[in-house]
Amino acid sequence: MANHNISLWRQTILPSLSLFTSMGTLLCCALPALLVTLGMGAALAGFVGAVPWITAVSAYKGIVFVVAGVLLALSAFIQWRGRNAPCPVDPLQGKACSRLRKISWIILKCSILIYMTGFFFAFIAVHVFY
Numbered sequence: 001m002a003n004h005n006i007s008l009w010r011q012t013i014l015p016s017l018s019l020f021t022s023m024g025t026l027l028c029c030a031l032p033a034l035l036v037t038l039g040m041g042a043a044l045a046g047f048v049g050a051v052p053w054i055t056a057v058s059a060y061k062g063i064v065f066v067v068a069g070v071l072l073a074l075s076a077f078i079q080w081r082g083r084n085a086p087c088p089v090d091p092l093q094g095k096a097c098s099r100l101r102k103i104s105w106i107i108l109k110c111s112i113l114i115y116m117t118g119f120f121f122a123f124i125a126v127h128v129f130y
Helices: 003-035 042-051 055-058 062-079 090-129
Strands: none
Touching: 003 042, 003 055, 003 062, 042 055, 055 062, 055 090, 062 090
């Protein structure tokens, strides 16, 4: 039973956390910077009015990015390490296993893209555009 819990953690919970934190970096830091860069300050004001906790999260953007980066790196390492793990012998389960591995890599790549977008707008675009 303990092996099942470890497998569940590695295959579902950790990738989900990395996706959640990378989306958090996008919402807290990239979206407001993008809206201001595009001259959409009124839209940003409406967004902050609807979701006021965004400003509190933005105050801790360094910590948010570090946690998201660590989770993404850990998720990528676990997926890379298990890339050659055998799938079940049953044809249906084997097909599902290989399909889930592909989906998992796609989710990881999207998470990294979202994280890099957030990183650019939170830390680099400030110096480039302003």
